[in-house]
Amino acid sequence: MSSRDEILERVRKNQPAPLPLPPIPTFDAGLSTSIETFKDSLARMGGKFVDAEADGNLDAQIRALFPDAKVICSATSEVKGNRPIEGIRTPQELHDVDVGVVRALFGVAETGSVWLSEAEYKVNALGFLSQHLVVLLDPSHIVANMHRAYQHHGFVDANYAVFMTGPSATADIEGILIHGAQGIRTMTVIPVPTQR
């Protein structure tokens, strides 16, 4: 008998008597979906939040935020950067990116998370090989909590989906918090409404 069939047979023989699956409430009555709540939650997770400049020049704003950045690679048409992501053939080519720029599909007020998939990233590694990540977020695209977030059709449609909540972090040595463990050193969210 194959391992598969043997395991399934033993599981079937040993599994306890049937038990019901409870319905899951969304627990979101009275919860805020405001950008302010999102901002507070993001700050607790070590993420930065910067309002967009009035002139709307995001390229100039990002250069000002990261004056030392040599390579800026943007996966959104709203920011040009200087490394076109369309030309990237293997993810490894992004190894020298200083600042990656991406637009999130939505945010979660409870945690300060942003939702991203291969459609937003074009090349997924942009969110992890870049030293710093700038995320554009439409302030009207915020859900209250994780129960609401997991109702999104993206989890059925996307090949890869990730909630990113602040920078890569570790506290594995003596509990000292370090930002930029293996992935991005900083995450900066800029609220920018989607152009219609």
Next chain:
Amino acid sequence: MKRIDHAEASSKFIRAKDHVEFHDKRLWDLRQKRDRASEHIPEWEELRTLASAIKEHTLAHLAGYLEEFERNATKNGAHVHWARDAAEHNQIVFDIMSSRNARTLVKAKSMLTDECDMRPFLEKRGIDIMESDLGERIQQLDDEPPSHIVVPAVHKLRTDVARVFSQTIGTDPKNSDVHYLAESQRQHTRPYFLKADAGMTGANFAVAETGTVVVCTNEGNADLSVNLPNLYIASIGIEKIIPRIEHLGVFVRMLSRSALGSAITQLTSHFRVPREGTEMHIVLVDNGRSERLGMADFWYSLKCIRCGACMNTCPVYRRSGGLSYGATYSGPIGVIIDPTFNLRKYSSLPFASTLNGSCTSVCPVRINIHEQIYKWRQIISERNQLPMIKKEAMQIMGKLLSKPKLYRAAVDAAGAGVEHLPRFMMYSSLNAWGRQREVPKAPPLTFRQWYLKNRAKKEAKR
């Protein structure tokens, strides 16, 4: 197989005083952060009940959900493999890699691959493995297993890490600055991510309705391990299945709050379909889980989501260190899981507990941990796996406690005796209890004497 002597092993840990004090404090800090995080959620207790019910339902219908997961993962383009035990798991991983000429593997943390002892198996066959989680990497470089399922190197101080890194990745042995050490590992690890032939993760959850593998990390190392190489292998214990995407809402809200006290891990990643031109392999591993499912008292331990809250709160774990358990899983959850792997080898572990029940009260999936610990003790004493001295002492106590008159006489004598016994008798090698403890000063009256004097007469008068 040699029996693990938890008390003996922990005495080594206890001798390093600064280590024990830090360990105790650090883990209690995590416990307190967990308390604060959960207090922010009014429905916390309801979430625990839901999480428990979802897991119990899934385990009661596990065969069907495993088939559903396999069906959907296959539809997504992933290859699904099944492993009866650790040896088969390791062989499958090696075969996948060697048939594709893959020699280097970057790994996110996975307790399952530790449980299967996969690293030495692959290394012997010429595969170069990079553990990319900082704590797990420290342990790999020090040739030690992880001592905690969430923070693998929590038993080490920064000076220990400086020693390990200076001997292995060439850092300055005198520099134990934590930022310097972490940055050094980042710089050292990066080239491996770029050149690795294959990436590997475990799974926190595997969703039956979509065939999705869900991995929660703070470092982003899982996403680097999966999103760069052309080959991705996920090792998943069969108990990690959950029915639907909506159930992630419950578990993701609880996991990091229970583990570290943060609202969510920095990254919560959902791998469903392999990137274009790459391969995704999923190895579903049994390794004793299907047997455990049939154990009436112990199948509940399969609900575990590996948050480590029970370890952080356990007074015995905090003061004995994870390595003293001599097993992949330590602390209260280890105490109830490990004997299912090998009863004789791990027969001392269920005694590494004060039965205070704190583990049970923080468990996000409501596993009755302390009750299971007590049940294991019964099984171990029934099967004659108790060490001699403990057994003798238990028999004498059993006789005393079943005969009230004898018990009272003994208590009176002991009260008088303790006062006058010479130290060499109280703290001898035969009395394990006396090794790290001083007997408190006995009160002038026993409870019974006090009761007879103060209450019994009043009661009688009523």
